Amino acid sequence: MDQGEHRRLLGLAAPEFCPHLLGARVSSFIDGQLVVIELTEVEAYAGAADPGSHAYRGKTARNAALFGPPGTAYVYFTYGMHHCANVVCGEDGTASAVLLRAGKIITGEATVRARRGNNTGPAHLLLSGPARLAQGLGLSLEHNGKQYMHGTARGPGPSLGLESLATSAPEHSTGPRTGVSGPGGTEAYPYRYWLPGEPSVSRYRRAAPRVRPSPGV
DNA sequence: ATGTTGATCTTCT
DNA sequence: GAAGATCAACATC
Incomplete structure (x- = not known):
């Protein structure tokens, strides 16, 4: 695929972009190590109007990368221990993004x-889940806001790559998003996309609010 | 195989 | 002060 087509696809809003990302390759060259993966599952977050998106309550220091141009990496830290990675897509400033699951x-x-x-x-479990995938690629807050270059990541410095977007969407399945509670987690948002059989x-797992243990006496 | 719980801390309300 | 785009260990069936 040429650079122009790559850019055009990245300009699609998240729900339209997701199918093109299935089967595409994401790579990282971090700490001198190259890792290349092929995506099998992604989730769309459709910007400020999407109640499941981090952008729903407007721009903050944490989610600023979401509002950047298509091809930006949005990496965030959650649950006190995990990182998750997104590819920003859509028009510049719309905060449309896709979570790499x-x-x-x-x-x-x-x-x-x-x-x-x-x-x-087993190898197929190593990148099965957004925090596992981000950890496998070596991603952390240091990489938040960096660009995915068109092609395979390469040195000398740390870099991220995105390539082999599907020109026509492959056969895939869709369903409600995982881990999203509230209105954004319902069937009204079938924003999870995956390759069947992978x-x-x-x-x-449906989002379930956790009951915290009561504080010790 | 399915359900529950602890870990651990940043962010926004 | 509460919840979170989660994971791995443990309990129970």
């Missing part, structure tokens, strides 16, 4: 296992 490893399995705590489990696709 799962993928399979093309290059760099040893690096991914090392980053995932020398995990020795073992790396994360198991669906």
Whole structure:
């Protein structure tokens, strides 16, 4: 695909962009290690009008990268321990973005296992879930706001890459978003997209508010 | 196989 | 002060 077509697809709003991202390749060159993955599951976050989006309550220091140009990485920290990664798409300033939920490893399995705590489990589980995927790619807040270059990530400095977007959307399935509570988590937002039959696709869990243990006496 | 819980802390209300 | 675009360990069936 040429650069112009790549840019055109990135300019689509998240729900339209998602199918083109399935089967596409994301790569990171971080700490001298190249990791290339193929996406199998993504979720759309449609900007300020989407109650499930971090952009719903307007621009803040945390979500500023969401409002950047298409091709920007939005990486955030949550639950006190996890990072999750998005690709910003749509028109500049619309805060449309796609959460990278799962993928399979093309290059760099040893690096991914090392980053995932020398995990020795089956390879298809290594990137199964947004926090696992971000960890496998080595992403953290340092990379928030960086651009995904068109092509494979490469040195000398840290870089991110995005390539092989599908020109026509592959066969895929859709459903409600995982982990999103409130109106944004209902069937009205079938913004989760995945490749059927891929073992790396994360198991669906409906968002359930957690009951905190009462504070100790 | 499915359900529950602890970990751990930033962000916004 | 409460919830969060989660994960892994543990309990129970």
